[in-house]
Amino acid sequence: MSGVIGIYSKENKDISEIMYYGLYALQHRGEDSAGIAINNNGYIDYHKDLGLVQEVFGKDEINRLRGNIGVGHIRQSTVGGNTIANAEPLVVGYKKGALALACDGSLINFNELRDKMEDLGIIFQTSTDTEIIANLIAKYHKDDIEQAIINAVRDVKGAYALVAMTNDRLIGIRDPYGMKPLCIGKLGEKYVLASETCALDTIGAKFVRDVKPGEMVEIVNGKLKSIMTKEPEDKKICLFEIIYFARPDSKLDGRSIYLIRREAGRNLARECPQDGDIVISAPDSGTVAAIGYAEESGIPYDEGLIKNRYVGRTFIQPSQELREQGVRIKLNVLKENVEGRRVILVDDSIVRGTTMKRTVAMLKEAGAKEVHVRISAPPVIHSCNLGINTARGDNLIARGKTVEEIREAIGADSLCFLSLQGLIEAAGGEDIYCTGCFEGEYPF
Amino acid sequence: MSGVIGIYSKENKDISEIMYYGLYALQHRGEDSAGIAINNNGYIDYHKDLGLVQEVFGKDEINRLRGNIGVGHIRQSTVGGNTIANAEPLVVGYKKGALALACDGSLINFNELRDKMEDLGIIFQTSTDTEIIANLIAKYHKDDIEQAIINAVRDVKGAYALVAMTNDRLIGIRDPYGMKPLCIGKLGEKYVLASETCALDTIGAKFVRDVKPGEMVEIVNGKLKSIMTKEPEDKKICLFEIIYFARPDSKLDGRSIYLIRREAGRNLARECPQDGDIVISAPDSGTVAAIGYAEESGIPYDEGLIKNRYVGRTFIQPSQELREQGVRIKLNVLKENVEGRRVILVDDSIVRGTTMKRTVAMLKEAGAKEVHVRISAPPVIHSCNLGINTARGDNLIARGKTVEEIREAIGADSLCFLSLQGLIEAAGGEDIYCTGCFEGEYPF
Amino acid sequence: MSGVIGIYSKENKDISEIMYYGLYALQHRGEDSAGIAINNNGYIDYHKDLGLVQEVFGKDEINRLRGNIGVGHIRQSTVGGNTIANAEPLVVGYKKGALALACDGSLINFNELRDKMEDLGIIFQTSTDTEIIANLIAKYHKDDIEQAIINAVRDVKGAYALVAMTNDRLIGIRDPYGMKPLCIGKLGEKYVLASETCALDTIGAKFVRDVKPGEMVEIVNGKLKSIMTKEPEDKKICLFEIIYFARPDSKLDGRSIYLIRREAGRNLARECPQDGDIVISAPDSGTVAAIGYAEESGIPYDEGLIKNRYVGRTFIQPSQELREQGVRIKLNVLKENVEGRRVILVDDSIVRGTTMKRTVAMLKEAGAKEVHVRISAPPVIHSCNLGINTARGDNLIARGKTVEEIREAIGADSLCFLSLQGLIEAAGGEDIYCTGCFEGEYPF
């Protein structure tokens, strides 16, 4: 999981500060590393490091990174990959000069491509897909940059939203299935490309449109140009992006994440009705669906779990001993709202199940008469081959278990999942979604 | 504003890690400095610095601070006072040995006491009330420590919750009006004193009782002893503590902060009814009252403003230019929920009015048909002489303005405040609250 | 051991940058903490922390500390005292306003004074002599500041060079025995007070004169005024300051440290002649005496030990295992200069003896035929009651040992110390030196 942003100022205004706030609006897409590369009169400078945007960038860095075209990146690493070498943007020199790449994506033919390249004697300094793409672009350097990038993305298979910068242009590309989001905005004379519309809102840019699946947009000489890199495939928008990753105030391909989640909550109330006294959410992921559930069911929505809003990356993890003594770093129960009551607890998904189990136990301990868990998506039973859902298959609590077995494992009085049909209907009803983690059928 | 904690392990267990998590649960009471002092076999060591708990303390510091009695402190500074010299606990040596003090409070006779002390040739290294109290305790060093502290607090006037540690005991004191909160918990064999019950919950401690107004509790030789320092006065619990500062999952003198805030929201709906399509909150401060308002009014509660949950201390502040261009660092509007609708926006207070004005404008810009502001407390028209509400009088938007004038200033279609009576009823109805900032009558 | 500096600009020029370079020239007087306090139009701001000058101060701190009067301090802690609380300048508020103190010194009636103050109910936040002095000044606050300081220093016994600042003046005081150095310089219109003349040279200031033993100089309204605080005693300049602490390019009370050390080396050659092939020094402390020894003896001076010039505070100390394997972090032998030769190794002192023992072994291992150790001062057999020489008596290798026994302990082929007479003659011959650590007779 990553977030990307690109900004182009044709009037040659400095954009580093805006890049910073834009990246910051995408922080929820990854907390492991952050980076910005800026084109300063043909010279590309960059800064990237492990940490949150506000940890990686201080005033000194932002002041140094002056220029009118920039790309930025936020990363959430999979286990073991959180090294500074993997931080992006990747800035390389090749035949045609400098190239900066920021990519949110996952290539399924990564190993195949890397093997081929290694056969040719190519070396790798990271374990990122982005370095594969950079090598492909360089391979096609005899073509012009547009064609080189088109050739490169034709060689890859996978989900990606790629933002690229040369010394005179900004380019954005979305995979042919549209699995990864990428949108276009305008901020006065500036063009903006970003993973989510919330980044446009944050910097005051106006949403123009989404990049189309398979489309490459190029901003050069102050103008935006559109080129199709491949025949677009049937859209396969990632459902996990919608139910979990994206910020609720973003719109994805014209659909409000918030409205989809609330509608999923309503559908959940229809599919999984339950007598109860109070609807609460697992904060913050389940809040929107819980509001929808409450609305549809007529059972009042209220808060039952309070989150410490200072939970952060640099926090010292409690020792096993303290954990066993019941140290609750992130969540506290609002006893007065759950004691003696039949609680309907809504969340957006159960992946490993460990947090849900602890939450149910906490509610019971606080005196909840019953805890009914309602999930606004189907059980996750397949590990995503595109890296979206990073849990390995054997860690998925729902894999190979019946709903009743999962219920028992988490200690709830009842458990019910929204059907895939119910989720897709909430998301507009069209057959444009990847259902891989629920059904095992991936586009590749 | 500050938060305090003290822990005593009679079985001589190391408590530094628990101190850390306890302090962290009080982080909302102050983001400027943090500190822990620990008694390690009669030697008091400490670490304190500017920053959040997780910034001030790393593993190295926690590993160094070993011991079985400790006091901790979190501070929110008033303007100009945010220097490391003012960070607490204050650790001093005096006739009887070492003394560590952590104080949440404000003395109204600070100047008078400091003047007298200066006349006697006393020097000051901080501008804190705590240093005044330390000097008073030392002044009475010929008495035993209990009596010395009692004498000291008899000399001061003000609101305070004080936690003190010597090399063999932990002491907690609450002012005679009970303006500042302080509660007692047990964690196995350990005694815990904390500003709020949410700190007890976080570390897994059980709530025992609140320290009574005017009471001093002393844990020595493994036993808790209670001594009244003064005749208790009529309780004057700070209403701002209840409506704004305390965490909603805390209980203050037996009352759930959450339930009071929700009831205030309900009373607000009764006192200030309004036709509307949606009730939203100014996150996070207005959420509980908004839920109550929605419940009572029957108008659906939903989210209208999304907060970036990564907003932090170290964030680079946007330039004036970017602000004017509309950079929205903290809040984004959920356009789909407010566009074309009559929005009832609930918050807990309006102090300076600048944020509220910006929020109303943001909602209008997003297409809200009407924005009706409802505040779950009366207008704040007096600057607190106990330092709770740090705005100076002339910065208070409500000072000298009618409600209609305030409404105009913030650009809302209507504005209504909960009456003081309505707020006190929500808080239980008893005449036990300080209403100074609303009415101007302070205990002192 | 500490270093102090004070600067006063009557033309109201900003002095923070000059303070920085001045402090830096005194860095050899202490590596543990550094601090600067500056008077900015009557408000005293300061910054101090553990570390070297260049670690404690960055551009941000120097830019913040603007003003026209300042005091600075460098500290070398004794064991256990290296805490941030003890960093100076000490800045306090008292009856007459703000006061900043930086002191190089040691009071022998510290305990007595602190006990008396504690009896009066005074609290202490540090374990420094400076806090005692600050309390004394505050005690006499009814007198004007000059008289208050005079009264304060009359109450103390010990060695000190004190620099004090109020909101309108800079004051420097030297103890009546002149044990601690303090000199006056002028840098254009600015007055400078500093522990050593090398600080004047570094910032381009001209040496005016030394502060006299027992003298207080005060710069106020742009003029320097001199007041005697006490009858001056017979001078008792610290010999260890001369042979070890001071920088060789400093002049102390009119005497060049360099010339004294070289003359001591010459006297050593006269008193302790030795056949040999090469004279080498233990770098850097013995270099000047070695040059003198070579000159007088006619045996060529050359380098035999090379020091890694990057040795620093933050270096990871080698494990015991690595030490035993012969890791040599600081010094390497120049084998080609010592192999097969009779080496005369000159140093300024032997305190604990551990380093000398290791050095002799290193030379032998490199093939030195003989190693003759010559020390340009008498054996140190008394622990200084003024804190100059911080080794406790039982750690002194010379205590209770004959020269022959010491020789055996360090493994040298011969060992000879300069006589006290020889050292004093090198230093000018007058009876103006404290010989406490050599003879046990201290002024107090």
Place this chain on the structure above:
Amino acid sequence: MSGVIGIYSKENKDISEIMYYGLYALQHRGEDSAGIAINNNGYIDYHKDLGLVQEVFGKDEINRLRGNIGVGHIRQSTVGGNTIANAEPLVVGYKKGALALACDGSLINFNELRDKMEDLGIIFQTSTDTEIIANLIAKYHKDDIEQAIINAVRDVKGAYALVAMTNDRLIGIRDPYGMKPLCIGKLGEKYVLASETCALDTIGAKFVRDVKPGEMVEIVNGKLKSIMTKEPEDKKICLFEIIYFARPDSKLDGRSIYLIRREAGRNLARECPQDGDIVISAPDSGTVAAIGYAEESGIPYDEGLIKNRYVGRTFIQPSQELREQGVRIKLNVLKENVEGRRVILVDDSIVRGTTMKRTVAMLKEAGAKEVHVRISAPPVIHSCNLGINTARGDNLIARGKTVEEIREAIGADSLCFLSLQGLIEAAGGEDIYCTGCFEGEYPF
């Protein structure tokens, strides 16, 4: 300029701590970046960053980097190249697995090789020679690793000492001219490769021999194997390495750097005799030659300039204003040794001339009657095409100037350079040195 080290433990002992001290002994070869890569059971981990060894590595990093084979690197950047991307070791993945490279060197066919590679579509993430070499090794991946490296170095032209590590072996290579130093040591069962013998001394390793020009040594399965990569050329040892870069306690190809420098000083006294009262050195670079000069001339050696030994990377540079006011950060004059005297000032080279000009002025200002500058090497008139001497040609004070003109430029009373013949004789007299910067004839 760089320093390299490699260690191999056949007994599978952890070597990270030793690597640290070894690198630290090479710190004088570069202050810009430092890095260590360690092979931990086939997985290569590394840490590198900008800064000194003691700044880049703390206990945490050393504890993390566990393993039995390692390579380390120290870099001095040329202008503009001091970015973290250029820090080494370079760790890459390629067809045969992981490869870590640390290189001290400069390729003269860098541009040609990079151009060719870019033509093939290769991308570059750094601007180092090392990345070129890594690509060459990967290009030959079908050969075994020995042959691949041999092929790679056959493709490059330049001066280099390269240390390489795979998951099972350590390799060291020296260029066919032996321009860059590399030696072999043993520390118990461990093999050590290092740029200079002082690194062996520091970690307690015994010197075995120098790697021969053109030789590749490979330690695998606990045994050292030697392979010639090319026909060795006539040796062309860098004279600047000898007179300036190397530490005096190192031996280079059997010659003591110290003895060469002292002999150069003696020859200088013979070639450039001068009446004078004192011989002083420009510390620390001229010290050894000054000792030689004094010895040969019979004029006494003494110190005339004292260096502040805390000068470091992180020091705040003085403003232009302060410079003009005479702030002397690094050097102070020992007035008592130079006043009224005829001073012979010895240094090893004059490159830009700015420092020498300032030093002469400082001596004159301190009252030196005459200042005679003696340089223990010929004038540097050519910019090195191998990057050793980084000054560009037009910055060289000696370029296009007569000795008299240089003398005038630096303000000395006389100036004399050692002849090339005199320098080479000091270095043993053989025709094995590169004299490029003095004569313009480079091997390439």
